[in-house]
Amino acid sequence: MKMRESGIGAVQVLLVIVALVAITAVAVPKYQDFVVRSKMAEAFSIVGDTKTKLREFYSVKNRFPRTEVELESIQTEMFAPPEFVEGVKLKGETEDHDIVIEVYFRPGVIPGDSINDQYLYVAGDSSAEVGVSVNWSCGLVGIDEKYLPERCAD
Secondary structure (H helix, E strand, O other): OOOOOOOOOHHHHHHHHHHHHHHHHHHHHHHHHHHHHHHHHHHHOOOHHHHHHHHHHHHHHOOOOHHHHHHHHHOOOOOOOOOOOOEEEOOOOOOOOOOEEEEEEOOOOOEEEOOOEEEEEEEEEEOOOOOEEEEEEEEEEEEEEOOOOOHHHO
16 A cells, blocks of 8 residues: 655645635735725825914915905915825815815826816815804815715814
């Protein structure tokens, strides 16, 4: 009777391959989500300087900028924007908000609506709360809400 040589059999190889495929199926989407979330966090940080200027403008004039000249004086120039950001727009009063900062993404960079604009917005509204002059809110357009930055609530 011959002794069976020790080694890896076909079943073991198949199990290893199935395990690797399963790990890849979970890891790749998680990594892609991580990359998108990091881009959202970077896009959110871009509006920081503009928000500061808007707070200062509001505290001095007790209102947000209204004219094109006032809006242009607040708009922060990006010296080295990330490659995935197409541009930043500052809009005066809209139907829903007193002031809106929009960070537009280049097409095809963020999963979601690939036909229409995709952007992160940070909106400011006058506050009636004592000690609070501006309420800030955030949102996404053309992008899944799961990518909304956690810091957006701050």
